Amino acid sequence: MERVGVFICHCGSNIGAVVDCARVAEAVRNYPGVAYSTDYKYMCSEPGQEMIQNAIKEHNLNRVVVASCSPRMHEKTFRACVEKVGMNPYMFEMANIREHCSWVHAGKNEEATEKAIDLVKMAVSKVCKNEVLQKGHAPVTKRALVVGGGIAGIQCALDIANNGYQVDILERTPSIGGKMSQIDKTFPTIDCSACILTPKMVEASSHPNIKLITFAELEKVEGYVGNFDVTIRSKARSVDMSKCTGCGTCMTKCPGKADDEFNMKLRKRTAIYTPFPQAIPNKPVIDRESCLKFKSRKEGKDVCGICAKMCPAGAIDYEQEDELFVEKYGAIVMATGYEQFDHSVYGEYGYGKYPDVISGLHFERLVNASGPTQGHIVRPSDHKEPKTVVMVKCVGSRDPEHGKSYCSRTCCMYTAKQATMIRDHCPDTKVYVFYMDVRTPGKLYDEFYNRTREEYGVDYIRGRVSKIYQEGEQLIVKGEDTLLGQQVEIAADLVILANAMIPNPDSEKMAQTVGIGYDKDGWFTESHPKLGPVETHTAGVFLAGACQGPKDIPDSVAQAGAAAVKVCALLSKDQLETEPTVSVVDTKLCSGCGLCVPVCPYKAITLETIQERKGGKTVERQVANVNSSLCQGCGACTVTCRSGSANLKHFTNAQILAEVDALCQTMQ
Amino acid sequence: MLLNEKQIQNEELNKEFLRRSGVDVSKCYQCGKCSAGCPVGDHMDIPTNKVMRLAQMGLIEDAMKSSAIWLCATCSTCTTRCPKGVDVARVMETLRIMAKEHGYVAEKNVDKFHSVWMTIVGTMGRMYEPGLIVGRNFSTGKILQDTQYGVPYIAKQKLKLVPYKCKNMDEIKSLIAKAEAMDREERGNK
DSSP, rough: OEEEEEEEEEETTTTTTTTTTHHHHHHHHTTTEEEEEEEEHHHSSSSHHHHHHHHHHHTTTTTEEEEESHHHHHHHHHHHHHHHTOOOEEEEEEEEEEIIIITTTTTTTTHHHHHHHHHHHHHHHHHHHHHOOOOOEEEOOOOEEOOOOOOHHHHHHHHHHHTHHHHHHEEEEEEESSGTTOOOOTTTTTEEHHHOOOOHHHHHHHHEEEEEEOOOOEEEEEEEETTEEEEEEEESBOOOOTOOOOOOHHHHOOEEEEETTTTTSEEEEEEEOOOOOOTTTTOOOTTTTOHHHHHHHTTOOOOOHHHHHOOOOOOOOOOOOOEEEEEEEEEEEEEEOOOOGGGGOOOTTTTTTTEEEEEOOOOHHTTTTTTTTTTOOOOOTTTTOOEEEEEEEEEOOOOOOTTSSSSSSHHHHHHHHHHHHHHHTTTEEEEEEEEEEOOOOOOTTHHHHHHHHTOOOOEESSOOOOEEEEEEEEEHHHEEEETTTEEEEEESSSEEEOOEEEOOHHHHHHHHHHHHOOOSSSBBBBBBBBBSBOOOSSSEEOOOOGGGSSSOOOHHHHHHHEEEEEEEHHTTTTTEEEEOOEEEEEETTTTOOTTTTHHHHHOOOOEEEEEEEEEEEEEEEEEEETTTTTTTOOOOHHOSSSSSSEEETOOOHHHHHHHHHHHHHHHH | OHHHHHHHTTTTHHHHHHHHHOGGGGGGOOOEEEEEEHHGGGGGGOOOHHHHHHTTOOOOOHHHOSHHHHHHOOOHHHHHHTTTTOOOOHHHHHHHHHHHTOOSSSSSSHHHHHHHHHHHHHHHHSHHHHHHHHHHHHSSOTTEEEEEEHHHHTTEEEEEEEEOOOOOEEEEEEEEHHHHHHHHHHHHHH
């Protein structure tokens, strides 16, 4: 005999101002199965929960429905609440009358109240069919994978490793270090980026708990929280890591040349190379696109091979191939970082064709002592020191028509930093900055910006630049000083654009591989914008750094630490509780068609052969079998199943149909 | 004209302005609070913050040509309220002095008022209102301006018809002489 208690929450005025909660409670009081019904201002509050617990005892309730917010918000709260007084948590059901009702029907109080009554009746009908379920347990692989070896990835790995857990860093390029290794100085303290990064890189590479997997790609992720099986593609380095001593002799004689990506193509590098002098691991790779040997092999010849002749350790291996291997991990941290917006979409800034119109990252390499100009600020075109520099902010940021709608957060500060660096290196050079707003919300950030104007004498002009064009040796920058309401034209020698931060070009593919969400721009989505900033909707996968959205170094490091704590909390458990809401197959009904096998995203379903007695004979036939520890309860198999034998616990066909019936009855 | 060329043209004027005003105009972050509180702001050709912006960008000639600097009554509300501690009223005053020296007087009548005022204070050591009214009205050619207030003011004893001098006139004279000497030195510097 079902005895359902119904509790209608006002959620302050969130629900109460639209839905007549007392009327809802009244309307379901005599509904079949309902033994008790009431309403209260805040059901999730302590007195609210006590009210539920007391009602269970007093009225001998065996099922509970709370009509309030989304289950994402408080299902856990109420399940725990009923469990405390001995009720199975799966005998609790939630009706969402806030997100699905009062919030979307504001101003239509009568209709919203009617809808709320329907939603509650549906929940009551379902809860009457609910069954007692018990949580399962799964083991935990006590090892984490950090995808991306930039500052966020390194910091996260160090934090996990220092907590005593094994962690692997998977890096796509030949060296860890990421974007921070390309940057010359860091704001607002102007300390050398490499000086604070390289110790962390060394620490990560020498840490007993950290393994570096560089020049490798994430290929496939299978499994679930605590038990991921990750397939990794180790790209062919053409250098045997176990033999190479990192002496660098091979690089001195290599005749192959390619644009140096690390130096923003401002100079050339050899075909066998390490990206930068402090690279870790400091062992080169052969870029097969520019290597003379590999190029000649495509034409059926086989030339060069100088590096192999030069190598004293015999480490060069031209026959190496990509290797695939599978590793087990308990948790995954995505720290794949960002890319720089390509300003060539802006015709008015010269389509990226003027050599002296450069991006912020170009400037970082120009001003870096180990960069292509040994740290001298010169024009890329004629290597002369610029006398007038114009900086343009919001290139690609806050421009929904041509770029991105968001603010990249870091540009205001790096522009101010670069402006002060120009004034420091070349005191006679005049610097102008075109901006829309100056956004400096960080510790000592606004003070830094004010120093840029007041002490370094940088002229800030409020307005977007409309056009940049070449006139003789100079670039004419046309803009508007909106504070004066006047057009301005400046003859500049060098123009530095503050390009937006954008996600990696393949971030969406990456998100699909790992099975996490991403937003319209391709940034990975956190599980809650305020309260779950490093978690994802996929249990066991966490986010660190700029892959979640534009971030500066302090924010990336802080988030990396936060993600590490979440990983450690997960790995510290010997067993994980698993949800019992998994799929089961009724073998009596299953025809063994196997349609459910390929639709299962978790590879939890296999076909197995069973024996049964039929007409006095023993016959064999195939049926589907669900591995309950792999099943994540998505329900894809239940909608595919033609015989209706696959059923998702807690969302069975009978339970869902009961809800539908309840709705249809009220509509008659 | 190119902004950088214009700034180079104004370089000497800018140096003079910064030296004579002693105000660090680069501190201004263009919040507009000076314009917002200015009691004569409605009558200015450009608002106070634009005068500050011109000064900040080193475009002193444009700033000197504005009539706003002449309408400024030096009430110093702007200076008092500036969140960055910029002496805006001082900027206005310096621009007025420089504008007069360079022959840019956008509001001639205000300048004439100032001259009459100085003559009276220079000779009497204090203000003599009937003299100011007569002096101003004759120099500006607006003979009858504000004369309707004369009789009621006299009746209420707000206006003293008999002038009287300051007791220690010598001190006033030496003060003015010192100021004039500083002015001459300034011109010599140029």
